[in-house]
Amino acid sequence: MNTTYPERAQPKDLKKIVFSYLRYWYLFLLGAILGLIAANLNLRYTTPQYRVSTTLLIKDDKSGDGLSESAAFSDLDLLKSSKNIDNEIVLLQSSKLMSRTLAELDLRTSYFVKGRVRDQEIYGTDLPIKVIINKLNPKAYNRTIFIYIKDNNSFELEEESTKRTLHKFGQQITKSYGVFTVVATSTNSLLPDGKPLIITFQDIQMLAGMYTSKLNISPYNGKASALVLSITDAVPQKGIDIINKLIEVYNKEEVDDKNVIAARTIEFIDERLKYLTTELSTVEKEVEQYKRQNDLTDVSSQAQQYVAEASAYNKQLSELGIQQDVLASIEKYLQKPGSQYQLVPSSLNIQDPTLVGLITRFNELQLEREQLLRINRPDNPLVQNMNNQLANLRENILENLRNIKSSLAISRRNLQLKSGQFGSKIQQVPVAERQLIEITRQQEIKQSIYLYLLQKREESALSLAATVSNGRVVEPATSSGLVSPNATNTYLYYMLLGLFLPLAGIYIKELLNNKVQSLQDVQYITPAPILGEIAHNRGKTSLVVKEKSRAPVAEMFRLILTNLQFSNFNKENKVLLVTSSMSGEGKTFFSINLGSSLVATGKKVVILGFDLRKPGLLPDLGLIEEVGISNYLVQESLLVDDIIKPSGVASNLFVIGAGTIPPNPYELMLSSRVEHLFKVLRVNFDFIIVDTAPVGQVADAFTLAPHIDSSVYVIRYNYTLKEQLNIINDIYYNKKFNQPMLVLNDVRKENGYAYGYCYGEERKKKSFLNILK
Numbered sequence: 001m002n003t004t005y006p007e008r009a010q011p012k013d014l015k016k017i018v019f020s021y022l023r024y025w026y027l028f029l030l031g032a033i034l035g036l037i038a039a040n041l042n043l044r045y046t047t048p049q050y051r052v053s054t055t056l057l058i059k060d061d062k063s064g065d066g067l068s069e070s071a072a073f074s075d076l077d078l079l080k081s082s083k084n085i086d087n088e089i090v091l092l093q094s095s096k097l098m099s100r101t102l103a104e105l106d107l108r109t110s111y112f113v114k115g116r117v118r119d120q121e122i123y124g125t126d127l128p129i130k131v132i133i134n135k136l137n138p139k140a141y142n143r144t145i146f147i148y149i150k151d152n153n154s155f156e157l158e159e160e161s162t163k164r165t166l167h168k169f170g171q172q173i174t175k176s177y178g179v180f181t182v183v184a185t186s187t188n189s190l191l192p193d194g195k196p197l198i199i200t201f202q203d204i205q206m207l208a209g210m211y212t213s214k215l216n217i218s219p220y221n222g223k224a225s226a227l228v229l230s231i232t233d234a235v236p237q238k239g240i241d242i243i244n245k246l247i248e249v250y251n252k253e254e255v256d257d258k259n260v261i262a263a264r265t266i267e268f269i270d271e272r273l274k275y276l277t278t279e280l281s282t283v284e285k286e287v288e289q290y291k292r293q294n295d296l297t298d299v300s301s302q303a304q305q306y307v308a309e310a311s312a313y314n315k316q317l318s319e320l321g322i323q324q325d326v327l328a329s330i331e332k333y334l335q336k337p338g339s340q341y342q343l344v345p346s347s348l349n350i351q352d353p354t355l356v357g358l359i360t361r362f363n364e365l366q367l368e369r370e371q372l373l374r375i376n377r378p379d380n381p382l383v384q385n386m387n388n389q390l391a392n393l394r395e396n397i398l399e400n401l402r403n404i405k406s407s408l409a410i411s412r413r414n415l416q417l418k419s420g421q422f423g424s425k426i427q428q429v430p431v432a433e434r435q436l437i438e439i440t441r442q443q444e445i446k447q448s449i450y451l452y453l454l455q456k457r458e459e460s461a462l463s464l465a466a467t468v469s470n471g472r473v474v475e476p477a478t479s480s481g482l483v484s485p486n487a488t489n490t491y492l493y494y495m496l497l498g499l500f501l502p503l504a505g506i507y508i509k510e511l512l513n514n515k516v517q518s519l520q521d522v523q524y525i526t527p528a529p530i531l532g533e534i535a536h537n538r539g540k541t542s543l544v545v546k547e548k549s550r551a552p553v554a555e556m557f558r559l560i561l562t563n564l565q566f567s568n569f570n571k572e573n574k575v576l577l578v579t580s581s582m583s584g585e586g587k588t589f590f591s592i593n594l595g596s597s598l599v600a601t602g603k604k605v606v607i608l609g610f611d612l613r614k615p616g617l618l619p620d621l622g623l624i625e626e627v628g629i630s631n632y633l634v635q636e637s638l639l640v641d642d643i644i645k646p647s648g649v650a651s652n653l654f655v656i657g658a659g660t661i662p663p664n665p666y667e668l669m670l671s672s673r674v675e676h677l678f679k680v681l682r683v684n685f686d687f688i689i690v691d692t693a694p695v696g697q698v699a700d701a702f703t704l705a706p707h708i709d710s711s712v713y714v715i716r717y718n719y720t721l722k723e724q725l726n727i728i729n730d731i732y733y734n735k736k737f738n739q740p741m742l743v744l745n746d747v748r749k750e751n752g753y754a755y756g757y758c759y760g761e762e763r764k765k766k767s768f769l770n771i772l773k
Contacts, residue, residue, distance in 0.1 A: 016518070017192060020510075027502035035498020039491045045118055052239035054231035055220060056247055058088050064271035085225055089217050092229065092250055093452070100206040100253075101246045107207065107238075108133055112198040119198060119645035123235045129155070129169070131179045131199055141285035146196035146386040147182065156184065158196065175200075204627040226474060236479035243477040262461075269457040276450045330359075330401060338460040355400045362393040516720045524727040526742070528732045529567065531712065532560040533744040534590070542589050542620040545596040545650055557597045561741060567710070567741060572760065575678060575688045575738065577704060577711040580698030585716040586745040588616045591691040592649075594712075599650040603686040606654040607645065610704065611693040612665035621647055628659025633671045640680040654685070665693075669703040678707040696727050702736060710739030716746045 021028075091097065102108075109131045112119040128149060130483060140749055144157040156164040157173065165174060169184045178201070211231065229246070233239035268385035313592050369386040376383055522530065537544055544553045564573070578591045588609075595605040609617035610629060618625045623645065632638045647653040662668050681688050690708065692701035730742050 001075060016520075021503065021506060024506055031500075031502045033498070033590065035494040035496070036118050036491060038498070039494035040492065041484055043487060045488055046485045047118060047121075047234050048482055049231050049234060050236040050239060051227060051230055051480045051483040052236060052243055052477055054247070055474040055475050056227045056229055058227060058471040058555050059472065060223045061772070067211070077590045078266065085219060085227070089227065092217055092227070092246070093212060093215060094457035095208045095212050096248060097246065097253070098212045099204050099244060101249050102204055102208055102211065104249065105241055105245050106133075107242075108136065108202050108204060110200045110202055112200070114195050114198060121234050121238075123238045124241070127185055129197065129509070130183055130185055132183060133201075134172070134179040134181065136180070136201060137176075137177040137306045138203070140175075140201040142175060142200065144200050146198055148196050152184065157182075175424055205757070215246075229477075232483055240477045240479060245295060247473060248725065266457055266461060269453045272453055273282070273450065273457070276453070277737050280447060282707050330397075330435065337539050341700040352400070352404050355397070355404060358393060358397045358400055360391065361395060361421045365390050365393060377481060404597045429433075453750060514722055516715055516722055516725070516744075517717065521722060522715060522725060522742065522744065524723065526732060528713070528728050528740050528742050529565070530621055530742045530744065531563045532736065533747045534558060534560070534586070536746050536748050537589070542592050543596060545593040545599060545600070547650075553593075556592050556644035561594065561597045561601070564710075564741075567739065573709045573739075574682055574686065575690065575708045575710075577690045577692060577701065577708040578714060579711065580694045580714040580716070581720055581727055582694045583614060583697070585694070585720055587611075587694070587714050588620050588691050590712065590743060591689045592620060592647075592712050594686070595647075595653050595689050596649060598687050599653045602652075604654075605687045606656060606681055606685045606693060607689045608656045609645070609658040610669070610679075610690050610700070612658050612662060613693055614696065615661070617655060617691050618645075618657040621649065621655065623648065623655070623657070625657050625659070629677070630659035630662045630665070630668060633668050633673050634658070634662070637671070640677060664698055666698070666703065669700055674704070675707060675762075693729070696724050705737055707737055710741065711737035713740060713742050715742060717744060717748065719746065 075120045111122050111127055113122055129147065144160065148156040148158065148164065150156060150166075152169075152265060154166060154168050156166055167182065169182060171183050214231050214233070216230045218228050220228055229243055231239050231243055233242070369383065369390065371378065372383050372386060379624060508519070519530070519533070534556050537553060544551065545557045546554070553622050563722075564576075569575075576594075578587045580587050580596075588611075591607050595607045598605045607617060608629065609615050611617075612630050615625055615628070618628075627638065627643055628642065632640070632643050643659070644654050645656070647655045678688070691702060692704060695701045711731075713731070716724070728742065729742065731737050
């Protein structure tokens with residue numbers, strides 16, 4: 001049955017932890033030495049890398065520098081744009097840009113000189129030869145060839161697993177993987193010791209990916225639109241050339257893009273101009289034809305003229321109407337009864353001289369008649385004559401009025417006809433003007449577009465001739481020196497690694513070790529009192545406590561004996577049971593030496609070998625196993641004195657062996673003769689030490705619990721499993737044995753032992769207090 005017992009707090013002893021690792025100091029020293037050796041090898045075999053950097057200023061379109069994609073139409077809000085520094089970083093880090101850079105630098109071939117430790121790359125002016133590639137197949141990628149320079153005119157070519165072939169400089173070489181030519185440079189010289197020049201063909205795409213990953217681009221600061229470009233390479237000059245060429249290609253592509261935009265803009269404008277020229281000519285002809293068909297020169301001035309003429313005719317018609325009304329009123333007046341001797345009204349605005357003369361003469365005769373009547377009678381011949389004259393004038397006036405009215409009617413009809421013609425023309429003016437405006441509007445729109453495109457064509461042509469790049473190098477590319485490997489960091493890293501590996505190994509070893517290692521392991525798991533610790537026995541014999549012995553182990557047993565006496569103060573403590581979790585933990589060793597320690601104090605002691613399954617008491621003392629406990633329990637004829645033997649170690653130390661190994665030891669130990677055995681021994685001996693079988697394997701020892709006064713549980717360092725300490729808890733909490741106590745056996749320095757370490761006053765007080773409790 002699994003029972004969970006309360007855990008005890010385990011204090012962290014930093015000093016103990018440190019010393020537990022320091023006992024393996026030789027491993028740490030070896031690890032540090034190996035780390036330094038590894039660091040030295042790393043520095044020796046690692047290719048040095050140098051950092052190359054430059055600063056690039058990115059001009060912004062909003063500041064007026066350069067030409068954007070929409071510069072030709074910059075007055076249109078829909079096409080306005082500005083530079084984005086993050087976009088430029090993406091462009092600079094593109095594999096396409098790097099591929100073009102490496103291709104222009106002709107880095108499809110890498111040159112190395114064979115060295116004792118590593119091959120050294122050479123570049124630029126240091127090259128004694130140069131390989132000009134005419135054609136290269138994918139099979140050539142990562143292929144290596146060796147060139148041995150014989151003299152200034154010839155060389156030998158060696159490929160993998162092939163013989164050397166002799167060639168001349170400038171001679172075209174054809175292989176299955178490509179066609180190339182080897183030429184000598186101005187610095188051509190024989191390599192030392194006849195070493196070959198190693199040439200490797202590279203895949204530009206893969207090489208571009210590698211350099212792109214090594215390229216680092218970061219903003220100069222948060223305010224300036226500048227970038228810091230850096231790259232690491234084994235050859236500083238190669239890195240400088242790559243950085244400079246990368247910026248050159250970047251600027252060139254930017255300029256090419258702008259030129260393409262400008263050229264396409266001009267091409268587009270030219271096509272539109274051709275089309276607009278035709279359309280504009282057509283519209284102008286339509287305007288001309290419309291004006292000709294409608295007799296129009298200037299619609300506004302002609303409309304004003306029509307209105308003026310129509311107004312003049314209307315005025316004349318109005319005047320004629322007035323004259324007709326006046327004539328009608330005069331005629332009506334003359335025809336009115338009783339009006340023959342009255343004055344005729346004035347003709348007002350009648351301009352006819354005949355009518356005016358007749359009316360004037362008629363009115364004069366009327367006045368003369370009135371004067372005659374003042375002095376003459378109405379029948380006077382003079383008056384009668386005057387009357388006849390007035391009647392004739394009246395008839396003449398009426399006739400004249402009818403003639404004038406007929407003439408005015410004709411004139412009125414003519415004026416109305418002309419006025420109607422001009423009114424019709426006035427009504428046609430808005431329609432003509434509207435149609436003309438529509439045609440003119442089309443003409444103006446096409447003319448404005450034509451002028452706009454002409455202007456933009458000139459601007460695009462100007463920008464094409466004066467295109468500048470967006471990037472400006474602030475600081476030229478320079479090498480800042482060696483960046484890797486860093487000797488200090490490398491030595492420090494490998495030395496720490498050399499120290500860490502044994503540290504990790506020891507930690508894992510301790511972590512996986514499930515055996516009791518220290519006193520704290522025991523105190524953390526169980527609260528049972530601890531009598532003491534026993535140091536490792538370096539001798540070959542089980543007896544280490546001898547008379548007048550001052551060995552550390554003997555002193556430890558004396559201390560345990562002292563603690564045992566304190567633990568049973570004022571209590572009877574004659575029978576002491578010794579057990580453990582399993583065989584080999586030192587129960588018999590402890591029993592023999594504890595008995596020897598008691599004998600040294602003048603006590604009479606007997607040790608019982610109650611491990612009936614695997615007897616070891618008598619063999620450890622060099623005695624022969626004869627009649628013992630098992631025989632006594634089976635044979636009632638045997639007496640206790642028959643099985644007691646002197647130990648041969650001390651005069652007052654006796655032993656009782658296990659006897660013949662029985663087939664049923666557990667049932668045998670339940671015999672009533674066991675109780676009789678202990679009664680007899682209690683009378684004859686001062687102390688009885690019972691060496692029993694391990695309780696972690698068999699239950700034999702528990703049958704002796706009623707006969708014992710106290711019990712000692714032996715724990716062996718680096719042997720007893722930690723999980724077996726739960727057996728002690730079971731015994732302690734369930735009180736299966738009287739006065740259970742612990743003894744820690746086989747303590748060594750790695751378990752925290754040093755002579756006197758276990759015997760400090762503070763430790764003794766704690767042990768005694770635990771025992772007394």
